Amino acid sequence: MYKIGLFTDVHGNDLALKLILKEIEKYNVDEIISLGDLIAIGPNSNEVLDIVTKLNNFSSIRGNHEKYYLFGFSNPLSCTESTHQDWVKESINPHHQSFIEGTRYQINKTIEGVKLCFMHYPLRSTEPVHYEYIVHNPEASDLDNLFKDVDADVICYGHEHISSFIKGKKLYLDVGSCGCPYPEKDITRGLILIIDNGKVEYIPLKLTYNSVEVVKDMYRKEMPERDFISKNFYLYKK
Numbered sequence: 156m157y158k159i160g161l162f163t164d165v166h167g168n169d170l171a172l173k174l175i176l177k178e179i180e181k182y183n184v185d186e187i188i189s190l191g192d193l194i195a196i197g198p199n200s201n202e203v204l205d206i207v208t209k210l211n212n213f214s215s216i217r218g219n220h221e222k223y224y225l226f227g228f229s230n231p232l233s234c235t236e237s238t239h240q241d242w243v244k245e246s247i248n249p250h251h252q253s254f255i256e257g258t259r260y261q262i263n264k265t266i267e268g269v270k271l272c273f274m275h276y277p278l279r280s281t282e283p284v285h286y287e288y289i290v291h292n293p294e295a296s297d298l299d300n301l302f303k304d305v306d307a308d309v310i311c312y313g314h315e316h317i318s319s320f321i322k323g324k325k326l327y328l329d330v331g332s333c334g335c336p337y338p339e340k341d342i343t344r345g346l347i348l349i350i351d352n353g354k355v356e357y358i359p360l361k362l363t364y365n366s367v368e369v370v371k372d373m374y375r376k377e378m379p380e381r382d383f384i385s386k387n388f389y390l391y392k393k
């Protein structure tokens with residue numbers, strides 16, 4: 156039996172990350188994989204990196220926000236979005252740069268004959284790197300099309316922030332955001348993937364918590380876009 160603890164889209168929310176890691180710990184997993192976007196949106200990207208870089212048997216996929224950190228933000232939706240990304244970059248201790256550089260767009264593994272693929276979201280181009288546009292509320296046929304080029308039995312991904320577990324030609328597990336959930340607020344999500352004698356099982360994790368300290372940190376640190384982000388992603392109102 157092989158167990159993998161998964162989370163994605165932590166987005167600078169160290170409180171949610173600590174909660175989900177504590178839950179994952181109960182399952183005695185063989186390894187932990189982050190599916191990308193550890194940083195940005197939330198106030199504590201550096202603290203998140205401090206935590207994950209100390210984990211054993213841990214690897215991380217590169218999300219669009221790690222891509223922005225490394226290569227810049229080519230077409231921001233607004234100038235405040237750019238200001239937010241610049242602030243995130245400045246908030247991260249430069250010693251974390253090599254960890255972010257070591258993230259990969261995709262990890263493939265074969266466990267007990269089952270082909271697994273871990274990614275943030277499929278890429279529509281590799282040079283330069285662009286992620287596919289998000290398909291909201293996907294049906295199995297949408298995901299069959301989106302992941303048609305991925306050679307795997309099980310695909311674990313994130314990016315949309317909403318969790319879904321859909322069987323099409325492959326099994327598609329959207330873990331749902333750990334630190335910036337949608338549509339529900341003040342929950343954190345993760346997933347335990349179990350391969351047992353070639354059989355695939357999964358246990359979605361979902362915990363509720365109080366985001367007050369996360370929102371307070373946004374204001375204490377004067378994070379750009381704090382009004383928009385706290386209003387849309389967290390229950391606590393300053």
Ligand SMILES: [Fe+2]
Pocket residue numbers: 164166192218314316
């Ligand atoms: Fe994200």
